[in-house]
Amino acid sequence: EQRFIVPYASTAQLLRPGTSRFNVTAGETRNNYIERQAKLVQGTYQLGLSNIFTGYGGVQGSDDYRALLGGLAFSTPIGAMGIDLTQAQTDLKSGKASGQSVRMSYSKNILSTGSNFAVAATRFSTENYLDFSNAMQLLDAERNGLDTSLYGRPRSRLTLTANQSLGPWGQVAFSGFTQNYWNQPGRDVQYQFSYNKQVRQVSYGISANRSRIGLGEMDNSLLLTVSMPLEFGGSVNSPQLSGRVLRDTHGSYSEQTTLSGTAGEDRQYNYSLTGSHEGASHTNNTSVNGQYTGPKAIVGATVSQGDGYNSLSLNASGSVVAHPSGVTFTPYRGETMAVVSAKGAEGAKVVGFPGLRLDGRGNAVVPYLRPYELNEVAIDPLGTSLDVELTETSQQVAPRAGAVVALKYGTSNGQALLLNVTLADGSPLPFGASVVDDRGVSVGVVGQGGQLYARVKEDARRLLISWGTQAGQQCSLPLPAGKSDGKTLRQVDAVCAVDQLDSRVASVSNARESR
Numbered sequence: 001e002q003r004f005i006v007p008y009a010s011t012a013q014l015l016r017p018g019t020s021r022f023n024v025t026a027g028e029t030r031n032n033y034i035e036r037q038a039k040l041v042q043g044t045y046q047l048g049l050s051n052i053f054t055g056y057g058g059v060q061g062s063d064d065y066r067a068l069l070g071g072l073a074f075s076t077p078i079g080a081m082g083i084d085l086t087q088a089q090t091d092l093k094s095g096k097a098s099g100q101s102v103r104m105s106y107s108k109n110i111l112s113t114g115s116n117f118a119v120a121a122t123r124f125s126t127e128n129y130l131d132f133s134n135a136m137q138l139l140d141a142e143r144n145g146l147d148t149s150l151y152g153r154p155r156s157r158l159t160l161t162a163n164q165s166l167g168p169w170g171q172v173a174f175s176g177f178t179q180n181y182w183n184q185p186g187r188d189v190q191y192q193f194s195y196n197k198q199v200r201q202v203s204y205g206i207s208a209n210r211s212r213i214g215l216g217e218m219d220n221s222l223l224l225t226v227s228m229p230l231e232f233g234g235s236v237n238s239p240q241l242s243g244r245v246l247r248d249t250h251g252s253y254s255e256q257t258t259l260s261g262t263a264g265e266d267r268q269y270n271y272s273l274t275g276s277h278e279g280a281s282h283t284n285n286t287s288v289n290g291q292y293t294g295p296k297a298i299v300g301a302t303v304s305q306g307d308g309y310n311s312l313s314l315n316a317s318g319s320v321v322a323h324p325s326g327v328t329f330t331p332y333r334g335e336t337m338a339v340v341s342a343k344g345a346e347g348a349k350v351v352g353f354p355g356l357r358l359d360g361r362g363n364a365v366v367p368y369l370r371p372y373e374l375n376e377v378a379i380d381p382l383g384t385s386l387d388v389e390l391t392e393t394s395q396q397v398a399p400r401a402g403a404v405v406a407l408k409y410g411t412s413n414g415q416a417l418l419l420n421v422t423l424a425d426g427s428p429l430p431f432g433a434s435v436v437d438d439r440g441v442s443v444g445v446v447g448q449g450g451q452l453y454a455r456v457k458e459d460a461r462r463l464l465i466s467w468g469t470q471a472g473q474q475c476s477l478p479l480p481a482g483k484s485d486g487k488t489l490r491q492v493d494a495v496c497a498v499d500q501l502d503s504r505v506a507s508v509s510n511a512r513e514s515r
Contacts (some may be wrong), residue, residue: 013056013073013082013105015048022046031133034140038062040132044069051075056084064091065135066284070160071103079108090135093142099129114165122157127182170197186214202228219249237262252279268293268355270300283307293355296329309427321365323406331355334367336375336399342409344388351378360383362411371401386416386489389455414443414455414507418491421450421465423479429496431473433467458483465496472498 007039015021024043025323044058060067082105083100089098102125104116107118115121130138134153141148156179163173176191178339194207204226206425212218227242239261246254260272270291277284281305291300297318304311318331323339332353343362350356350364358364378394391410421429428450430450435444439459443454446465454463456479463477475496 013046013054014075014080015046015054017048017050019048029136030367031136034136035144036140038065038136039316039419044412062136063134064139065089065130065132067132079106081106086129088129088131088135090130090138092138092148094148097128097130097135097138099124099126101125101131114167115162116164117160117162118178120157122154124154124182127153127155129177135489149183150183155180155182170195184214186216188213189218202226217249221249222247228356237267237375248280250280254279262354264354292332295355295357295359298329298331310437315356319365319367321404323363323404325363325406326361328359328361328363328365330365330367332365332367334369335402336367336369336371336404338366338369338375338397338399338405338407340364340366340377340379340407340409342379342411344411344413345381345384345390345409347383347385348390349380349383351380369397369405371399371403374398377407387455388413390417412455414457414482416455416489417453418476418489419452419454419491420491421446421452421496422494423475423496423498429465430467433465436464436466438462438464474498 022043022045026041028039029037039330040060040062042058042060044056046054046056048054051510053072054428056068056069056071056073065088067086067088069084069086071082073080073082075081082103082104086101086103088101089100090098101122103120103122104221105118105120107116110118120265126413130153134151134276138148138151141151157177158179159175159177161173161175163171165171173194173196174192178187178189180187190209190211192207192209194205196203196205196206203268204224206225207223209221209223210218223244223246225242225244226241229238230241233436239259241257241259243257245256248254254277256274256276260270263269263271270289270293272289274287274289277287285306287302287304287306289302291298297316299316299434300314301323302311302313302315304313317333318329319333321328321330321337321339325339325341328339340350340358341363342358345362346358346360348358350366352368354476356364356366366377369377374396375398376394379390381390381393389412391412393409395407395409397407423429429446429452431448432448433446435446435452436441436442436470439457443456443463444452446452446467452463452465456463460479464474465477468474475498477494477496478492480490480492
């Protein structure tokens with residue numbers, strides 16, 4: 001048994017030397033605050049220059065908007081830092097709005113104390129700088145003849161996140177955000193403090209939130225959450241009951257209760273039932289959700305009902321991976337994956353992934369591999385044909401981030417037989433006697449009480465059994481007629497004949513020795 005901790009913190013854009021990363025995105029916005037959506041094309045590139053420095057840059061373009069970013073991240077003994085500059089231009093009807101933005105970020109993970117915190121500060125150096133979201137809102141306002149001076153133009157922004165482990169006493173976390181504007185008074189402020197702890201199988205958390213927009217009043221809210229299994233014990237299919245109570249700044253209470261769980265041999269069925277009450281609006285809502293994880297896709301449905309509305313939604317998701325062994329459908333989606341191939345082992349389960357089995361070609365896609373760590377990928381032969389045997393059921397792989405690795409598992413095909421063998425006089429065969437087929441290929445050894453488990457090829461007609469080199473210490477066993485259905489193990493009582501076999505067995509043994 002090995003136990004170790006892998007430290008992880010979201011560092012400021014750092015990459016190892018010589019490593020690069022790029023991202024290209026093209027699409028259309030889905031913004032509820034604008035009437036006409038905008039096309040968008042953007043790309044980023046990062047390059048690890050050394051163990052200390054990483055350079056990065058990016059471009060962003062849309063109708064009447066362009067932005068260019070360049071920056072440098074570096075590692076120091078006190079944490080990871082990054083600084084970048086963005087130049088943006090927006091073609092408004094009132095003229096071109098062009099400006100710059102400077103951003104600084106810092107993150108640090110102290111493993112010995114269980115502390116992790118990050119800070120990001122952004123300074124919009126000129127009033128005419130607009131990020132993509134602000135630019136789209138102003139362009140849409142101009143098209144609709146609205147007063148663009150009513151839209152705030154950010155001047156500076158500061159965000160902070162920190163969490164601290166208290167060991168057996170739980171964990172505390174803090175997050176905060178503040179922003180002011182060039183053309184509006186006041187400041188947006190929001191910060192949250194939370195505490196979470198688990199006692200046996202019951203977990204609970206308390207969080208307090210304060211927020212204010214501009215010159216408005218400060219809003220306060222308090223949230224309590226509790227989650228527990230309905231059946232305390234080791235059952236993996238025990239339903240989970242969770243609840244939450246929220247008190248808003250006006251003293252109104254909102255409650256929500258959810259019952260959720262899994263079902264099925266492989267836990268491929270998921271369900272949840274939710275009921276809620278909104279204190280501010282005095283409304284009640286209920287919803288029922290069900291999801292099935294199949295071998296090729298995940299499908300689900302949700303039915304909701306509330307005061308004055310009813311809704312039904314259907315969803316399906318999955319991935320398609322093309323590889324040298326074919327095209328494979330999988331219900332899961334992930335960045336770092338493995339393609340598992342075991343020819344003839346269709347129906348075998350992939351351990352740890354509900355509903356995931358090898359398809360008709362013996363392939364499956366395993367998602368969610370941890371990059372740069374050893375991952376064990378195991379196959380459970382339960383569900384495969386008894387005429388197929390896996391020569392290995394587990395492999396370990398340490399992939400790069402974003403890789404799709406190929407894992408091939410060896411298989412052996414042949415009819416599986418369980419033979420209760422005796423000699424002509426009714427005595428059992430000696431324990432440990434070697435068994436070969438009529439090609440001289442070893443297929444097993446005799447077990448206790450003359451019992452023999454063997455896997456033989458379809459064209460094999462007999463087995464040759466030997467427990468010595470003397471006359472009378474070899475015999476021939478004709479294989480029973482018929483074929484296996486691959487679902488049940490054939491058990492046969494058989495008699496091994498010694499008559500006139502010494503020369504033939506000896507010739508097979510000599511042939512094996514000569515090879």
